Amino acid sequence: MKWLLFACKNVLRNRRRALMAMLITAVGTAAVLVGSGFALFTYDSLREVSARDTGHVVLAQHAYFDGDEDMPMQNGLAGATELAASLRALPGTRAVLSRIQFSGLISNGDKSAIFLGAGIEPLVDFQIRGVQTGFVAGEPFAAGAAAPEIVVGKELAKLMKAKVGSSLTLLATTTEGTLNAVDVTVSGIVTVGVPDIDKRLVYADIAAVQKLLLTDKVSTLSVYLRDKDDTDAAAASLAAAHPQLAVRSWLDLAVFYQSVKALYDRIFGMLGIIMLVIVLFAMTNTLGMAVAERTREIGTLRAIGTYPGELVRNFMLEGAAVGGGGALAGMAVAGATTVALMFARLQMPPPPGRSTGYPLLVNFSPALYIAVGVAVIAVSAFAAYLASRKAARRPITEALAHV
Amino acid sequence: MNAAATTAIQAPVIRLESVSKAYMSGKNAVQALRGVSFEAKAGEMVALTGPSGSGKSTLLNLCGLIDAPDQGTREMSGQAINGASGAALTRIRREKVGFVFQAFNLVPVMTVYDNVEYPLLLLGTSPAERKKRVLDALDRVGLAGFEKRLPDALSGGQRQRVAIARALVKSPALVIADEPTGNLDSATAAQIVDLLREVAHERLAAAVVATHDDRMTRYCDRVVRLVDGEIS
Numbered sequence: 001m002k003w004l005l006f007a008c009k010n011v012l013r014n015r016r017r018a019l020m021a022m023l024i025t026a027v028g029t030a031a032v033l034v035g036s037g038f039a040l041f042t043y044d045s046l047r048e049v050s051a052r053d054t055g056h057v058v059l060a061q062h063a064y065f066d067g068d069e070d071m072p073m074q075n076g077l078a079g080a081t082e083l084a085a086s087l088r089a090l091p092g093t094r095a096v097l098s099r100i101q102f103s104g105l106i107s108n109g110d111k112s113a114i115f116l117g118a119g120i121e122p123l124v125d126f127q128i129r130g131v132q133t134g135f136v137a138g139e140p141f142a143a144g145a146a147a148p149e150i151v152v153g154k155e156l157a158k159l160m161k162a163k164v165g166s167s168l169t170l171l172a173t174t175t176e177g178t179l180n181a182v183d184v185t186v187s188g189i190v191t192v193g194v195p196d197i198d199k200r201l202v203y204a205d206i207a208a209v210q211k212l213l214l215t216d217k218v219s220t221l222s223v224y225l226r227d228k229d230d231t232d233a234a235a236a237s238l239a240a241a242h243p244q245l246a247v248r249s250w251l252d253l254a255v256f257y258q259s260v261k262a263l264y265d266r267i268f269g270m271l272g273i274i275m276l277v278i279v280l281f282a283m284t285n286t287l288g289m290a291v292a293e294r295t296r297e298i299g300t301l302r303a304i305g306t307y308p309g310e311l312v313r314n315f316m317l318e319g320a321a322v323g324g325g326g327a328l329a330g331m332a333v334a335g336a337t338t339v340a341l342m343f344a345r346l347q348m349p350p351p352p353g354r355s356t357g358y359p360l361l362v363n364f365s366p367a368l369y370i371a372v373g374v375a376v377i378a379v380s381a382f383a384a385y386l387a388s389r390k391a392a393r394r395p396i397t398e399a400l401a402h403v
Numbered sequence: 404m405n406a407a408a409t410t411a412i413q414a415p416v417i418r419l420e421s422v423s424k425a426y427m428s429g430k431n432a433v434q435a436l437r438g439v440s441f442e443a444k445a446g447e448m449v450a451l452t453g454p455s456g457s458g459k460s461t462l463l464n465l466c467g468l469i470d471a472p473d474q475g476t477r478e479m480s481g482q483a484i485n486g487a488s489g490a491a492l493t494r495i496r497r498e499k500v501g502f503v504f505q506a507f508n509l510v511p512v513m514t515v516y517d518n519v520e521y522p523l524l525l526l527g528t529s530p531a532e533r534k535k536r537v538l539d540a541l542d543r544v545g546l547a548g549f550e551k552r553l554p555d556a557l558s559g560g561q562r563q564r565v566a567i568a569r570a571l572v573k574s575p576a577l578v579i580a581d582e583p584t585g586n587l588d589s590a591t592a593a594q595i596v597d598l599l600r601e602v603a604h605e606r607l608a609a610a611v612v613a614t615h616d617d618r619m620t621r622y623c624d625r626v627v628r629l630v631d632g633e634i635s
Binding site: 308 | 512513
């Protein structure tokens with residue numbers, strides 16, 4: 001404790017220089033924390049969206065994930081109703097949703113377009129997908145309606161000149177290889193924020209889709225858990241219980257999330273490294289001057305029995321004190337920025353390929369703050385080591401004669 | 404010297420035998436010491452005098468183990484220290500050698516108390532023992548009550564007293580003083596010399612003092628004069 005107190009006193013010898021070093025350290029720390037906090041917010045948001053979209057755990061035939069289908073629903077899951085019921089009974093399960101992925105042509109009588117459809121259990125599915133399925137008009141359809149209803153993507157509705165209540169026709173290849181058609185009514189128009197998806201998107205009642213495709217199979221069963229952190233355990237448990245099925249976690253299927261995370265990890269990792277290098281240079285410069293000014297003192301302390309290693313340790317404590325002060329200031333700035341952004345309600349512009357922006361928010365992560373603080377202090381101490389190691393081993397008589 | 408002090412002078416604390424030392428000055432070698440033999444005993448205060456460049460400081464540095472001779476041998480308290488590693492020499496200085504410098508060389512950001520306490524921190528002395536010894540040392544040099552002051556708030560004489568307290572607080576076997584009165588007025592210098600002598604005798608420490616100051620040599624038990632790197 002005494003040594004740390006001496007280090008702090010030594011730091012205050014040249015206050016302006018120490019403050020400048022702390023300022024540089026604080027700016028670097030704040031930049032890393034805000035940048036990394038933004039990345040963490042993005043990861044959290046994408047994880048949430050991905051898990052809501054696919055379900056925490058997805059079960060299907062092995063060939064569904066690994067192979068192509070020659071015929072629709074060739075790799076579909078039979079007996080899904082019974083399997084879903086057994087899955088719903090498992091502890092920790094919030095919902096189990098059957099889904100069919102299908103495609104075909106959609107027509108308004110005058111013109112046709114390709115669609116990519118999802119047969120869903122309407123009310124529950126829309127409720128679970130939540131905010132990502134933003135209705136711009138109408139509302140979700142009900143299950144088992146006498147006249148089948150659909151929800152279409154915003155761009156597809158524009159292409160089909162469809163409004164809520166418009167009649168359209170879905171045309172698809174059945175499991176027997178023949179063409180089948182069903183007349184549907186538009187109950188709602190949605191956007192997922194990606195124009196290319198909105199241009200093809202159709203949600204339909206799964207029962208109507210099964211009727212259209214002449215099948216009782218489903219493509220997948222999506223298991224939604226009460227706690228997302230249980231995903232790995234649930235996936236492992238389901239894989240063991242159903243070896244004949246392929247079991248994937250949301251993370252396995254979250255290609256976009258993984259791509260963004262890999263990109264941001266590199267960007268913000270590089271930012272962190274650059275900031276630490278700047279801190280290293282600033283601290284080496286500051287402490288190098290301090291060491292040079294105190295050469296005679298170093299000689300005195302060596303003469304009265306201080307080991308070179310002890311002197312270096314003392315300078316490292318000084319570096320850590322400056323770095324720690326700067327890191328704390330940077331943390332305060334980053335924390336204030338985090339809070340300010342919560343109230344500022346700023347929006348990021350839409351990313352490439354998307355039509356909607358997203359909130360500019362920064363996550364507060366105690367683990368991140370601790371990690372960055374420790375890294376900054378370690379780098380500062382290392383800078384002090386670099387700055388003092390030669391001076392501490394200089395011949396004592398030379399150091400004492402230093403003017 | 405009083406009788407008690409006289410009987411206290413015993414075996415040499417530091418002994419140098421036929422030591423030589425040369426320095427490079429540019430491209431020229433300067434022979435600072437030429438086969439000098441020297442010793443200082445416990446309780447003895449020895450003055451090293453001589454003109455500038457005579458080798459006083461070099462001999463003082465060799466005695467204080469902060470420089471190494473090119474030739475010759477050294478013993479500290481009867482133990483040969485030739486060939487000792489830098490770490491071993493540091494350990495010996497830490498335990499057995501106190502230094503007093505002409506420019507005081509106190510650490511400016513440390514209080515008087517902290518400066519005097521520093522050698523005890525290096526020795527790992529317990530906090531209670533440190534406090535007792537620091538206060539005793541400051542009391543001995545007449546600076547009781549100055550514990551919380553910074554060196555800048557002291558006069559030159561007071562700073563040198565702090566330096567003496569720092570040198571003596573660990574009860575060293577050897578005190579090395581390099582021109583300890585060089586920056587002081589006559590009255591203060593006399594007090595400092597007297598103090599050094601008293602403390603050396605009281606604590607049975609050998610004191611080796613390099614000085615130009617004739618006033619100082621009068622207080623010393625023995626005067627060694629160096630001329631051109633040799634004892635004259």
